[in-house]
Amino acid sequence: APPHVAVVGGGFAGASAARALKRQGADIRVTLVEPKARYTACPFSNAVLAGLRDLDAQYFGYDGMKRDGIDVVAASATAIDAEARRLRLDDGSGLAFDRLILAPGIDLMLDAIPGYGASGAEVMPHAWQAGEQTALLRRQLEAMDDGGLVVIAAPANPFRCPPGPYERASLVAHYLKAHKPRSKLLILDAKDSFSKQRLFEEAWEQLYPGLIEWVSLSFGGRVTEVDAATKTLTTEFGSHQAAVANVIPPQRAGAIAAAAGVADRTGWCPIDSVTFESRLRPGIHVIGDAAIAGAMPKSAFSANAQAKACAAAVATLLAGGQPAAPKLINTCYSLAAPDYGISIAGVYEPREGLLAEVAGAGGVSPLDASADVRASEAAYAEAWFDTITGEVFG
Numbered sequence: 001a002p003p004h005v006a007v008v009g010g011g012f013a014g015a016s017a018a019r020a021l022k023r024q025g026a027d028i029r030v031t032l033v034e035p036k037a038r039y040t041a042c043p044f045s046n047a048v049l050a051g052l053r054d055l056d057a058q059y060f061g062y063d064g065m066k067r068d069g070i071d072v073v074a075a076s077a078t079a080i081d082a083e084a085r086r087l088r089l090d091d092g093s094g095l096a097f098d099r100l101i102l103a104p105g106i107d108l109m110l111d112a113i114p115g116y117g118a119s120g121a122e123v124m125p126h127a128w129q130a131g132e133q134t135a136l137l138r139r140q141l142e143a144m145d146d147g148g149l150v151v152i153a154a155p156a157n158p159f160r161c162p163p164g165p166y167e168r169a170s171l172v173a174h175y176l177k178a179h180k181p182r183s184k185l186l187i188l189d190a191k192d193s194f195s196k197q198r199l200f201e202e203a204w205e206q207l208y209p210g211l212i213e214w215v216s217l218s219f220g221g222r223v224t225e226v227d228a229a230t231k232t233l234t235t236e237f238g239s240h241q242a243a244v245a246n247v248i249p250p251q252r253a254g255a256i257a258a259a260a261g262v263a264d265r266t267g268w269c270p271i272d273s274v275t276f277e278s279r280l281r282p283g284i285h286v287i288g289d290a291a292i293a294g295a296m297p298k299s300a301f302s303a304n305a306q307a308k309a310c311a312a313a314v315a316t317l318l319a320g321g322q323p324a325a326p327k328l329i330n331t332c333y334s335l336a337a338p339d340y341g342i343s344i345a346g347v348y349e350p351r352e353g354l355l356a357e358v359a360g361a362g363g364v365s366p367l368d369a370s371a372d373v374r375a376s377e378a379a380y381a382e383a384w385f386d387t388i389t390g391e392v393f394g
């Protein structure tokens with residue numbers, strides 16, 4: 001019988017890997033384990049918050065994968081035995097595999113912020129896993145009176161989508177400027193710097209002067225406690241009462257990673273930088289947000305690039321070969337307004353056991369660029385989303 005690869009998690013990482021394996025042409029049986037009937041994409045969900053896009057545009061199904069001959073199993077993996085090469089599903093059944101690709105994304109540590117927790121997230125949504133939470137935060141912004149204070153609490157590194165909180169601040173400001181111009185937006189940050197910072201700050205000065213205030217860690221930005229009943233966020237320097245609060249808690253690899261023994265004490269999964277095989281459990285490969293991918297940011301673009309490299313390595317290993325060192329690319333686009341895009345790009349390769357950035361190969365959008373340059377980057381962002389979702393889910 002042909003070798004069997006099980007893929008756990010049908011997000012950008014897992015779905016890309018399943019497809020890439022099937023399309024290698026090698027004779028491999030592929031099973032994708034994913035409990036949700038449809039995937040809700042996070043990229044462009046900040047545009048949903050700003051009322052620029054329908055949540056429906058974020059949904060993708062698995063029919064394309066089935067047409068490719070991938071066996072899609074609608075269940076959650078609850079346990080993985082690396083030695084026996086078996087995984088257990090929440091419907092009580094089991095699945096044997098020759099190699100496993102694990103791509104469970106993130107778990108939000110809701111209890112890491114005192115006063116937050118699962119019930120706090122219903123009042124002060126994180127909207128860091130798109131779907132119901134995105135819709136909730138959108139409704140709160142729509143219902144807010146003009147003149148209200150919107151607070152975004154951003155986590156320390158590492159976390160999913162490093163530029164995401166700042167794109168979110170920009171697009172929410174875009175909505176406030178047009179519909180609730182007396183309102184203010186405060187970012188409470190558990191860090192002293194952030195991705196594409198100078199570009200975002202330039203955009204905020206040009207587009208939303210006086211609307212957005214960013215408070216860094218050193219100036220009391222880290223949220224130490226919240227009170228959901230009054231929407232109060234407490235920091236080391238004092239407290240802030242919000243009309244709408246978006247609390248993005250710290251994160252770790254999806255729970256199945258720890259259950260399978262592939263997460264370390266950081267909560268993330270150490271991997272071999274050529275094959276993405278776990279450094280803790282042989283036979284299990286980890287890709288996407290759950291993995292410790294060195295200098296690569298936790299993005300859908302990275303997840304997709306890692307998936308293709310990992311699929312090639314798994315196919316080679318199953319054929320008894322020696323996988324070659326990959327080169328991986330990431331580009332993260334952000335919108336500061338619907339017609340104002342900025343980006344950061346990088347190329348990565350294995351170096352001393354980690355994925356390291358290739359010097360001089362990447363870069364960020366220029367400062368002081370013309371409106372035309374910003375508008376074309378916004379168009380590239382949209383084209384990127386259509387291309388990647390078409391490739392992965394189409």
Ligand code: FAD
Nearest residue numbers: 009011012013042043077104105161288289298299300301
């Ligand atoms: P996920 O997409 O979270 O997929 C994980 C999947 O695994 C889920 O479908 C889940 O149901 C499944 N799963 C979990 N546990 C189990 C289990 N036990 N058994 C079976 N299945 C399981 N990235 C970009 O590149 N560009 C952007 O512009 C961008 N914008 C973003 C904006 C926001 C607001 C946010 C929050 C993120 C953004 N990202 C962006 C980041 C991107 O969404 C993530 O990096 C990407 O989704 C990671 O893919 P993944 O497959 O690792 O995880």
